[in-house]
Amino acid sequence: xxxxxxxxxTRARADAVAATTxxxxxxxxxxxxxxxxxxxxxxxxxxxxxxxxxxMFLKFLDDAEGLRETEAQIQGTRFxxxxxxxxxxxxxxxxDDGITGDALIAFITNERATRPDGSEGPGLFAYLRGLQGADxxxxxxxxxxxxxxxxxxxxxxxxxxxxxxxxxxxxxxxSDEIHTLGALYETMLREMRDxxxxxxxxxxxxxxxxxxxQAVDPRLGETVLDPACGTGGFLVESYSxxxxxxxxxxxxxxxxxxxxxxxxxxxxxLLAQMNLLLHGVESPAISTGNSLATRIAEIGERDRVxxxxxxxxFGGEEEPGIQGNFPLDRRTSETALLFLQLIMRKLKxxxxxxxxxxxxxxxxxxxxxxxxxxxxxxxTELLRDFRLHTIxxxxxxxxxPYTDIATNILFFERxxxxxxxxxxxxxxxxxxxxxxxxxxxxxxxxLQPTVAWWNARTETDCAWRVSAREVLAAGANLDxxxxxxxxxxxxxxxxELLLSRLAEVEETxxxxxxxxxxxxxxxxxxxxxxxxxxxxxxxxxxxxNIDDSAAYKRCRVQVRAQGVVLRDIVPASxxxxxxxxxxxxxxxxxxxxxxxxxxxxIVPDEMxxxxxxxxxxxxxxxxxxxxxxxxxxxxxxxxxxDQVQAQGSTNxxxxxxxxxxxxxxxxxxxxxxxxxxxxxxxLTRLEEQLRxxxxxxxxxxxxxxxxxxxxxx
Numbered sequence: 234x235x236x237x238x239x240x241x242x243t244r245a246r247a248d249a250v251a252a253t254t255x256x257x258x259x260x261x262x263x264x265x266x267x268x269x270x271x272x273x274x275x276x277x278x279x280x281x282x283x284x285x286x287x288x289m290f291l292k293f294l295d296d297a298e299g300l301r302e303t304e305a306q307i308q309g310t311r312f313x314x315x316x317x318x319x320x321x322x323x324x325x326x327x328x329d330d331g332i333t334g335d336a337l338i339a340f341i342t343n344e345r346a347t348r349p350d351g352s353e354g355p356g357l358f359a360y361l362r363g364l365q366g367a368d369x370x371x372x373x374x375x376x377x378x379x380x381x382x383x384x385x386x387x388x389x390x391x392x393x394x395x396x397x398x399x400x401x402x403x404x405x406x407x408s409d410e411i412h413t414l415g416a417l418y419e420t421m422l423r424e425m426r427d428x429x430x431x432x433x434x435x436x437x438x439x440x441x442x443x444x445x446x447q448a449v450d451p452r453l454g455e456t457v458l459d460p461a462c463g464t465g466g467f468l469v470e471s472y473s474x475x476x477x478x479x480x481x482x483x484x485x486x487x488x489x490x491x492x493x494x495x496x497x498x499x500x501x502x503l504l505a506q507m508n509l510l511l512h513g514v515e516s517p518a519i520s521t522g523n524s525l526a527t528r529i530a531e532i533g534e535r536d537r538v539x540x541x542x543x544x545x546x547f548g549g550e551e552e553p554g555i556q557g558n559f560p561l562d563r564r565t566s567e568t569a570l571l572f573l574q575l576i577m578r579k580l581k582x583x584x585x586x587x588x589x590x591x592x593x594x595x596x597x598x599x600x601x602x603x604x605x606x607x608x609x610x611x612x613t614e615l616l617r618d619f620r621l622h623t624i625x626x627x628x629x630x631x632x633x634p635y636t637d638i639a640t641n642i643l644f645f646e647r648x649x650x651x652x653x654x655x656x657x658x659x660x661x662x663x664x665x666x667x668x669x670x671x672x673x674x675x676x677x678x679x680l681q682p683t684v685a686w687w688n689a690r691t692e693t694d695c696a697w698r699v700s701a702r703e704v705l706a707a708g709a710n711l712d713x714x715x716x717x718x719x720x721x722x723x724x725x726x727x728x729e730l731l732l733s734r735l736a737e738v739e740e741t742x743x744x745x746x747x748x749x750x751x752x753x754x755x756x757x758x759x760x761x762x763x764x765x766x767x768x769x770x771x772x773x774x775x776x777x778n779i780d781d782s783a784a785y786k787r788c789r790v791q792v793r794a795q796g797v798v799l800r801d802i803v804p805a806s807x808x809x810x811x812x813x814x815x816x817x818x819x820x821x822x823x824x825x826x827x828x829x830x831x832x833x834x835i836v837p838d839e840m841x842x843x844x845x846x847x848x849x850x851x852x853x854x855x856x857x858x859x860x861x862x863x864x865x866x867x868x869x870x871x872x873x874x875d876q877v878q879a880q881g882s883t884n885x886x887x888x889x890x891x892x893x894x895x896x897x898x899x900x901x902x903x904x905x906x907x908x909x910x911x912x913x914x915x916l917t918r919l920e921e922q923l924r925x926x927x928x929x930x931x932x933x934x935x936x937x938x939x940x941x942x943x944x945x946x
Contacts, residue, residue: 258403265399270902274388277904283500287383288400290507294376295322296404315372318350320360325349326397333394342385358383372516379506382499382521437466437544437596438631440677445542445594445642446470448687453478454487455539455588460524460575462494465505467542469512476513489515493538495524525551525571528558529578537581539588544596545572547638565607569597573611577619580647592646599639603712612709616701620648624711625683626659630669652701658686659695659715767894769859770821770852774890776812777844781805788816788836788843790824796834796865797822799843813844814851819861821852828888829878833868835861850890863906867898
């Protein structure tokens with residue numbers, strides 16, 4: 234009997250015989266993502282990865298329920314599934330020949346649908362959103378909350394069935410496989426955070442997370458909170474840290490109640506739930522909604538926790554309704570300062586017997602250390618009512634590529650005596666480096682000196698101590714520089730620093746060049762679908778008559794250079810051809826004669842209303858399908874120009890409007906187009922910076938720069 238008709242239990246046992254390797258898991262997930270790329274409802278990884286996450290979430294739940302059901306049968310106890318038939322994964326997703334096409338899309342997304350057993354009832358998402366746990370809450374509440382913020386964006390039910398079949402080949406019954414998938418999933422999270430790093434919300438590098446958890450050292454029985462948990466990095470690391478200390482079943486039960494989080498956005502909330510489930514948290518206690526939405530004065534002792542570890546959003550602005558939850562003299566739109574107040578209020582005032590004081594480690598922007606107003610008042614309270622014992626100053630580029638904002642980690646605890654001395658530690662950079670970058674990120678070994686210092690504190694070139702009295706005398710300004718590095722560097726040191734920085738730029742440039750070359754290779758070998766320009770352009774042929782009393786701005790396409798530029802501004806008498814076309818910003822302008830030598834360009838905003846003769850063609854651009862910057866860059870590539878030059882025996886043989894619409898271009902999704910443009914712009918910018926800096930550096934280094942880097946000046 235073929236596998237298609239094999240009973241599920243038999244099939245699962247058969248699959249379990251062969252160990253699932255990391256390579257096979259990676260292949261399955263990559264194959265699923267490649268299938269998703271074909272669906273027109275998805276626009277890049279910001280759509281694809283959430284889709285893959287909720288699909289894997291349901292598969293994980295089904296495998297976990299299967300294990301629980303088996304355990305209940307062995308123990309002779311009654312098992313009540315969180316999800317009832319016919320909504321179990323095994324009912325609608327596991328069969329390879331299960332519902333597909335429009336029927337699958339309808340079953341998942343519609344409020345009422347035909348279910349896999351042929352009966353009528355709520356659609357899958359409608360059913361999952363309506364789940365309710367027993368008193369005290371359970372996994373059903375988690376499922377319901379997850380799917381209240383989840384949508385299905387795939388529109389092709391056959392492609393969706395293909396993805397589901399691939400995910401069904403991942404089994405969560407093996408702890409080794411779950412561990413392997415967990416590592417793979419973290420890679421996916423990082424990819425998505427790279428795509429979505431904006432609005433002051435940044436992916437916290439794993440080495441920083443691990444260091445903060447180790448430094449704060451949560452103990453079994455303490456509650457750990459991240460009020461802005463994102464995808465759950467601090468919570469997962471805290472859980473792993475505590476799991477090493479859980480020796481008994483009772484310890485595991487205590488640990489399961491110890492991890493708490495809050496996340497306002499539906500997508501990170503879903504990702505955090507999956508992240509925690511994969512790492513062994515049975516029923517993650519993550520609340521939805523803005524953690525700042527509670528009136529701070531109403532936070533009582535029962536709401537407080539023992540440990541807070543977080544990198545809250547900064548640089549954003551909170552609405553007046555949120556600011557109203559804080560005292561009048563502490564209201565601000567700056568998100569980081571509101572979160573800092575919340576964290577200070579959420580720490581337990583008195584520790585339980587045998588436990589350490591409540592404590593926190595918080596990533597803050599540099600401005601928190603010295604800004605006036607609310608920031609200054611918070612620093613004064615922090616020094617007076619808490620023990621701010623350590624400030625770790627992170628080097629530039631830790632949060633690359635999201636931001637270059639200087640950041641610090643504040644370590645403080647709830648202590649009635651207040652702050653006496655504050656230790657500062659400046660994380661050193663590797664030799665020859667002036668900052669971290671996306672391609673040369675912070676690694677765990679870079680923090681090993683910091684860990685060693687943390688456990689045996691002494692004053693060094695990187696560590697110094699300041700008294701709270703001195704800080705208060707300076708207006709509670711915490712921005713104390715390293716006294717060893719406070720003096721200006723010598724000219725020789727400055728030259729060496731410049732040389733090392735330029736060497737790093739050169740390395741970054743090589744990386745970007747390689748990435749851009751790969752993108753171009755993908756285009757040329759048809760890795761992206763090739764479509765005719767007629768799919769994204771519409772020829773517009775509208776002429777006006779020249780008003781003899783007016784003056785006109787004329788534009789032209791600057792061949793092989795900067796696109797559409799100003800030609801001149803002239804009175805009507807200077808316009809020889811009285812029938813002219815008016816350009817609109819964002820349109821494609823093509824020179825009839827010069828097209829063969831690069832006469833294509835996008836009309837910039839400042840050329841809106843400029844006129845051109847009938848020797849130019851104008852095309853409206855469908856920006857729902859193509860990014861104008863991507864189109865402008867593409868039209869100057871050899872790949873495109875080869876097509877144009879192939880039609881005609883000379884460079885100046887004229888082309889016709891319809892010919893332009895027949896030229897073929899690679900058309901990835903919009904997100905990929907923008908990524909290509911960003912890489913290209915970075916490449917251009919770096920090359921120009923490097924060119925200018927080489928001249929300066931060569932003078933500063935007495936002609937040694939070219940020799941040091943092995944290049945010709």
